[in-house]
Amino acid sequence: MGVVAYARRWHSFLGKYDHWRYLFAEWNKRLYLKSYLKHHSDTDKERSMHHGTRWLIHSINRGSDRGSGTYYHHSGWTSAYPETTGYIIDTLLRYSTESNFPWASEARAAAEEAGQWLLSIQHEDGGWPGGYVHQKRPSVVFNTGQILRGLLPLYLATGDRAYAEAAKRAIDWIWDQLDDQGQFSTNDFMGAVRVYGTYVVTPILDWLPEFPHCRDVWEAHSHRHLEWVLTQQNERYWLANCDNTLHKNDRPIIHTIAYTLDGLFDAGQRLGEQRYVDAALGGAEVLAKRFLAHGILHGRYNAKWQGSEAFIPTGGAQLAILWHKIGEPWALEVRDKMNTLLSVVATSGARASMDVAGALPGSFPMWGRYESFGLPNWATKYLVDTLLNEWNAKHER
Secondary structure, X not given: OOHHHHHHHHHHHOOOHHHHHHXXXXXXXXXXXXXXXXXXXXXXXXXXXXXXXXXXXHHHHOOOOOOOOOEEOOXXXXXXXXXXXXXXXXXXXXXXXXXXXXXXHHHHHHHHHHHHHHHHHOOOOOOOEOOOHHHOOOXXXXXXXXXXXXXXXXXXXXXXXXXXXXXXXXXXXXXXXXXXXXXXXXXXXXHOOOHHHHHHHHHHHHOHHHOHHHHXXXXXXXXXXHHHHHHOEOXXXXXXXXXOOOOOOOOOEHHHHXXXXXXXXXXXXXXXXXXXXXXXXXXXXXXXXXXXXXXXXXXEEOOOOOEEOOEOHHHXXXXXXXXXXXXXXXXXXXXXXXXXXXXXXXXXXXXXXXXXOOOOOOOXXXXXXXXXXXXXXXXXXXXXXXXXXXXXXXOOX
């Protein structure tokens, strides 16, 4: 986002009285963050989990279709985002399994309706569109892969073969975009290749029990991509070609770094390939040490792990999810600390409408350069996921 666009967001944001309250609350939270963290309890985190889920349900129910959108303080709601709707479905279904949770039934209903909507907009080639639905973009590899994450739990929960058939078409199309070097070189990020295709490989592998005859081919394709990704990782475990922009690719955001590491970890476990797991562990440990040393992370990191820009909570939540999977005592400690920070950030500190309450901002503070003044639905999705992980662990689920 350019300087002019960023300035316009500031101007629009400051044009409403309510936004001044949010601004002062954010400043207060930033100034007294250590105090907020010290006094934030497990009960507060559980409340954030419930309120985040309620916001995700609202993001689906408030639109004209059954997809989830994103809310920006300066411009309101976007149209639905197929990619993120896909993986939000998994979050809602996980939440709905606890019948005593306050919005369990609403979460299940919203997930099923979102799944039917995704089936209705799948492209003839098998993929799903990039970007927001009103942009009418062609199919994109990464976006399609994330929708697979929602279709599988819906299929397992409902038994509806339409989800499996849609997934098979999508997976066949995704593999058609993989070149001989192991790169998704067509129909992906702006015509450029990126390493976070690892986060596409894992949901494909998760579908294998339903398509066992595809195992050899799908695993061979997975290895080809993951081997290429390893060539992009340096001796410090930093990854090249990892950003979701062209002009800042030398210092990717922790959101896409976490995508890549999480994909390596999960795919490595499914394939029984320790090298992929180790590549993920290296990056996860580097960022854990930086978080413990400073109490917060930067939004971007260069090849020497030198940070810049404001914290991106989405990436923090994704890293907490990865630390949870690692499961070592150090990883669980840092997961809990990150979850406390995220819950504090998601607590508005000011009277908030349903469009705002419970959602995690794109940046902290909210005027940071990533999704400035925005409440991206993917941020709240990962917030709920990591808080669910901690809640389940502490309740022995």
